[in-house]
Amino acid sequence: MEGVDYLADERNKAEFDVDEMKIVWAGSRYNFELSDRISKLVANDPGFSKEGRTMLPRKELFKNTLRKAAYAWKRIIDLRLSEEEATQLRRWVDEPAFTDLHWGMFIPAIKGQGTDEQQKKWLPLAHKMQIIGCYAQTELGHGSNVQGLETTATFDPQTDEFVIHSPTLTSSKWWPGGLGKVSTHAVVYARLITDGKDYGINGFIVQLRSLEDHKPLPGITVGDIGMKFGNGAYNTMDNGVLKFDHVRIPRDQMLMRVSQVTKEGKYVQSDIPRQLLYGTMVYVRQTIVADASIAMSRAVCIATRYSAVRRQFGSQNGGKETQVIDYKTQQNRLFPLLASAYAFRFVGEWLKWLYTDVTQRLQANDFSTLPEAHACTAGLKSLTTTATADGIEECRKLCGGHGYLCSSGLPELFAVYVPACTYEGDNVVLQLQVARFLMKTVSQLGSVKKPVGTIAYMGRIEHLMQCRSDVKQAKDWLKPSAILEAFEARAVRMSVACAQNLSKFDNPEEGFAELAADLVEAAVSHCQLIVVSKFIEKLQQNIPGKGIKQQLEVLCGIYSLFLLHKHQGDFLGTGYITSKQASLANDQLRALYSQLRSNAVSLVDAFNYTDHYLDSILGRYDGNVYPKLYETAWKDPLNESDVADGFHDYIRPIIKQQLRTARL
Numbered sequence: 001m002e003g004v005d006y007l008a009d010e011r012n013k014a015e016f017d018v019d020e021m022k023i024v025w026a027g028s029r030y031n032f033e034l035s036d037r038i039s040k041l042v043a044n045d046p047g048f049s050k051e052g053r054t055m056l057p058r059k060e061l062f063k064n065t066l067r068k069a070a071y072a073w074k075r076i077i078d079l080r081l082s083e084e085e086a087t088q089l090r091r092w093v094d095e096p097a098f099t100d101l102h103w104g105m106f107i108p109a110i111k112g113q114g115t116d117e118q119q120k121k122w123l124p125l126a127h128k129m130q131i132i133g134c135y136a137q138t139e140l141g142h143g144s145n146v147q148g149l150e151t152t153a154t155f156d157p158q159t160d161e162f163v164i165h166s167p168t169l170t171s172s173k174w175w176p177g178g179l180g181k182v183s184t185h186a187v188v189y190a191r192l193i194t195d196g197k198d199y200g201i202n203g204f205i206v207q208l209r210s211l212e213d214h215k216p217l218p219g220i221t222v223g224d225i226g227m228k229f230g231n232g233a234y235n236t237m238d239n240g241v242l243k244f245d246h247v248r249i250p251r252d253q254m255l256m257r258v259s260q261v262t263k264e265g266k267y268v269q270s271d272i273p274r275q276l277l278y279g280t281m282v283y284v285r286q287t288i289v290a291d292a293s294i295a296m297s298r299a300v301c302i303a304t305r306y307s308a309v310r311r312q313f314g315s316q317n318g319g320k321e322t323q324v325i326d327y328k329t330q331q332n333r334l335f336p337l338l339a340s341a342y343a344f345r346f347v348g349e350w351l352k353w354l355y356t357d358v359t360q361r362l363q364a365n366d367f368s369t370l371p372e373a374h375a376c377t378a379g380l381k382s383l384t385t386t387a388t389a390d391g392i393e394e395c396r397k398l399c400g401g402h403g404y405l406c407s408s409g410l411p412e413l414f415a416v417y418v419p420a421c422t423y424e425g426d427n428v429v430l431q432l433q434v435a436r437f438l439m440k441t442v443s444q445l446g447s448v449k450k451p452v453g454t455i456a457y458m459g460r461i462e463h464l465m466q467c468r469s470d471v472k473q474a475k476d477w478l479k480p481s482a483i484l485e486a487f488e489a490r491a492v493r494m495s496v497a498c499a500q501n502l503s504k505f506d507n508p509e510e511g512f513a514e515l516a517a518d519l520v521e522a523a524v525s526h527c528q529l530i531v532v533s534k535f536i537e538k539l540q541q542n543i544p545g546k547g548i549k550q551q552l553e554v555l556c557g558i559y560s561l562f563l564l565h566k567h568q569g570d571f572l573g574t575g576y577i578t579s580k581q582a583s584l585a586n587d588q589l590r591a592l593y594s595q596l597r598s599n600a601v602s603l604v605d606a607f608n609y610t611d612h613y614l615d616s617i618l619g620r621y622d623g624n625v626y627p628k629l630y631e632t633a634w635k636d637p638l639n640e641s642d643v644a645d646g647f648h649d650y651i652r653p654i655i656k657q658q659l660r661t662a663r664l
């Protein structure tokens, strides 16, 4: 029945003020009001309908995305939205499109790597969308190994131009979003060659298509790389292939903020330090961590609401069956994901602060915190996106068979989200970078250089190598100090064990390659510590609102103790806890699940997602799942007729034993 809230009983059980929690989740009242207003504006506009998206053939799907992007731009202009509001609008439209790369990579690349003059020339064009740009780094043959890129940009002093060329098939640009069918321009990464010498990878602004008829310019071969994983999903994006045949661009289209080539072909480093470029990287990774909390919370919102609606077994005397959310196994899979959504939200909030801090320090020529900030953002990008991709798939399984339907919203969410584990740095490659940083830190302990920021705990190595947990009863695991020391001791001990094993190799690089899997585990333990410690720090803030702090304490406990339970081999193996203490942690975890149970639906309501955004029958706010599933099935094109197309040719001949005469 329309208008009935089938989850009202669940909502009435909440022990906290949901409206206040919405503000905590949004970060501030201002953020909440902004996102609430824009998400509703999008949800109520039929121009942004998602109807049938997963059933459209690629060409229609793509054209519909182009229409939506143009319509969104029109709304942004008509409503005179600010940049902040426009970004929100694109987020709530919720369809991957070329605009993501234009605003998210092309413009930031010019801002970060272009000189003031270049920014003055290109940014107004890009901001008005008179040109549309993408970020063309990856090639068919090389992705993670950026130094291995093969595209060349050779300076010709005769004409004061660079010649951009793809010397091999594997040097074709491959993957850039927005490249295939839309972008007029690209920031292209190529080997800079001048005066016969290779100066490594640099960015260049290259025009790809005519601004009149959109045809590729001479020397440019460009197209889409083809269908990707899932229905709808990332197929709305024109990931592209691009080949250059001696394409000439003016010298001033090399992005020259940190290095330049003079008219005479001389390569000069500017006095602006190269490290400045890391600021952009910290920014991009911070947004990826924020996106992880959004994707995780979205999947968890669907799985939680549906788990409260779904009933299986347990009925006695014809009474109601058990809600599946009441099964401890369901709670043990779902509640840690709910806690992770909140944990990633808070660590993302902290990363925003870190970005501001790094930017201010860079402006003051203080590079001291940069390696630590770089390692921490790389590690958190890897940790949160891996957990979120796995978490979305777990949410699909938590919804049983119905989770496998596109109308649950989960298959498309998974297909859209999972490449986050690969782009902006493959997650394993990133953890190896973190591990390198950890090994360097361990080797420098005892020197004058004190570890700072998220690595400061290593300064207490002597204590952390020897201490033992003093937990005696289950509730002792609720003490933040008990949790924090456990995660610190585990992280230090795993790093030190790796460093000791590495020291047995004559050649450190050989050792690093051989021990790579252990090093990644040490890096992950360090990153989990960061998330746990930022959650604990959040709880030390003044958080007003009825019952809010108590709920967050429960979530923090679940996040930490679930990790402790899952990785108890590490905690036991490093000797910090006994098996008795591990078992007490598990007892406490179960108790926390019971505390969370009555608040679960309200905790996902606090994400404040519209039904339009969730796009999931299972996750509907009102819980009216079954009639909608039934209704939607009949909208499938296969159900347009009772008798399937193909019956006469392929089914009837089988039934009627006429295969020999059938035209197959």
Ligand SMILES: Cc1cc2nc3c(=O)[nH]c(=O)nc-3n(C[C@H](O)[C@H](O)[C@H](O)COP(=O)(O)OP(=O)(O)OC[C@H]3O[C@@H](n4cnc5c(N)ncnc54)[C@H](O)[C@@H]3O)c2cc1C
Residues within 6 Å of the ligand: 101, 135, 136, 137, 138, 141, 142, 143, 144, 145, 174, 175, 176, 177, 234, 239, 419, 422, 423, 424, 425, 426, 427, 428, 429, 432
């Ligand atoms: C949806 C999507 C959108 C993208 N958008 C863009 C874009 O807009 N612009 C752009 O330029 N690129 C884009 N990319 C490309 C992306 O940045 C690369 O795919 C990514 O950097 C990984 O590189 P790769 O594909 O070469 O993987 P590879 O590096 O070939 O990885 C393959 C495997 O090898 C492992 N591996 C690699 N190196 C090491 C090592 N040193 N040690 C141990 N293991 C290793 C990896 O962990 C992985 O398991 C996009 C990719 C996707 C999927």
